[in-house]
Amino acid sequence: MSNSILDTGIKLVKNVGGFNFGVGALNDLPRHVQARRVQSAKTGGESKVLFIIDEFFSGRPDILSRLGAEPRDRTEFVLTRDEPKTEAIDQLVAELVGAGFSRPATIVALGGGVTLDTAKAVANLLTNGGLAEHYQGWDLVKVPGIHKIAIPTISGTGAEATRTCVMTNSKTGLKLGMNSDHTVFDHLILDPELTATVPREQYFYTGMDAYIHCAEAMAGSYRNAVGDAYSREAINLCRQVFLAEDMMSLESRERLMVASYLGGCAIATSYVGLVHPFSAGLSVVLGLHHCVANCIALRAMSEFYQTACGEFMAMVERQRVSIPDGVCRGLSDEQYRALYDATVLHQKPLTNALGSDYRDVLTFDKVVSLFQKM
Ligand code: NAD
Ligand code: ZN
Numbered sequence: 001m002s003n004s005i006l007d008t009g010i011k012l013v014k015n016v017g018g019f020n021f022g023v024g025a026l027n028d029l030p031r032h033v034q035a036r037r038v039q040s041a042k043t044g045g046e047s048k049v050l051f052i053i054d055e056f057f058s059g060r061p062d063i064l065s066r067l068g069a070e071p072r073d074r075t076e077f078v079l080t081r082d083e084p085k086t087e088a089i090d091q092l093v094a095e096l097v098g099a100g101f102s103r104p105a106t107i108v109a110l111g112g113g114v115t116l117d118t119a120k121a122v123a124n125l126l127t128n129g130g131l132a133e134h135y136q137g138w139d140l141v142k143v144p145g146i147h148k149i150a151i152p153t154i155s156g157t158g159a160e161a162t163r164t165c166v167m168t169n170s171k172t173g174l175k176l177g178m179n180s181d182h183t184v185f186d187h188l189i190l191d192p193e194l195t196a197t198v199p200r201e202q203y204f205y206t207g208m209d210a211y212i213h214c215a216e217a218m219a220g221s222y223r224n225a226v227g228d229a230y231s232r233e234a235i236n237l238c239r240q241v242f243l244a245e246d247m248m249s250l251e252s253r254e255r256l257m258v259a260s261y262l263g264g265c266a267i268a269t270s271y272v273g274l275v276h277p278f279s280a281g282l283s284v285v286l287g288l289h290h291c292v293a294n295c296i297a298l299r300a301m302s303e304f305y306q307t308a309c310g311e312f313m314a315m316v317e318r319q320r321v322s323i324p325d326g327v328c329r330g331l332s333d334e335q336y337r338a339l340y341d342a343t344v345l346h347q348k349p350l351t352n353a354l355g356s357d358y359r360d361v362l363t364f365d366k367v368v369s370l371f372q373k374m
Helices: 025-042 055-059 086-098 113-128 200-219 225-242 250-269 275-286 290-299 306-319 333-344 347-354 364-372
Strands: 019-021 050-054 074-078 107-111 148-152 187-190
Touching (some): 019 025, 025 187, 055 074, 074 086, 200 225, 200 275, 225 250, 333 364
Parallel strands (some): 050 074, 148 187
């Protein structure tokens, strides 16, 4: 089995610059923000700050008042109904530039994967110029973006740790991020108090993203000792969380926050497998969100991921959550064709899972039959 399109051997991996972890970690944010104002002003830059915040927190003045914001700063609330689109990112960047916010001292992102990815893309575009679609791919970002701090408020995607920010280009249907060292956050505030208000099902779907990233990586053929170590521990923590009586106790939320971070580190050193390409198909063609789409896809993949699939179903039962069923029933031929196309184009993870001849296994009929099980 040849893996020629995958990186092999020792890679140079960029990690986040640093992090605070624990209940109350948010209290340290104003100190970091202030330090950036001073640092930026010293080097002739702006001292105002851009806050990019999940819409949920627009109704939480108790949290907003703890961020160290000043009247000269700017706050953008991110709508989460749709996952990030390149057009919407471009529009936001144009507005910021128009309002004199092209070089803030730092960007503070507070929210889930949608918000964190939006902040990563904006930070890169403000310094690199051009359109978001110009940077969809690997190592296309030329210069470092604006300094950025992430505060995840829901755990699982690992967006706080990775070197990408996933965006969909509606024109081309391409769902691909800016994979670059410049996309990595400079600092993280990991405060498990912030995830207490996440709705239960959303908490489960997003949390499972960490489990699925690592289960796919561990079942792949491109493996390395560092990626395996991150994956093993993230899976361990997910088991403790989702097989526990209460997946949302403070202890469980703490564990899931760590699992999310480690899962992000894991995929920065290895690759996902079959679930993510099928999930991307569901997102691009049917508009399903990433994390729920992963759960739907994994459930249909027991022939490829027997152990993970069985464990996943035990977790679903234990937490009494429901996974949408029949989402691909009765689609048109055109839609099945679009699902197939949107799935098989993910060469790297599919090669990791099945080898470079993956199309021999994933014939059109096979792919459609898998979607029909979803
Ligand atoms: P999300 O950002 O889609 O948010 C999900 C929902 O939870 C939203 O309604 C949001 O308002 C709400 N929410 C968030 N925090 C809350 C809180 N504390 N209390 C109450 N409600 C809260 O969530 P997600 O699942 O973390 O992110 C999915 C996105 O992440 C997708 O766009 C996906 O493509 C992306 N992603 C990125 C990476 C990466 O490496 N960059 C990896 C995987 C997924
Ligand atoms: Zn994922």
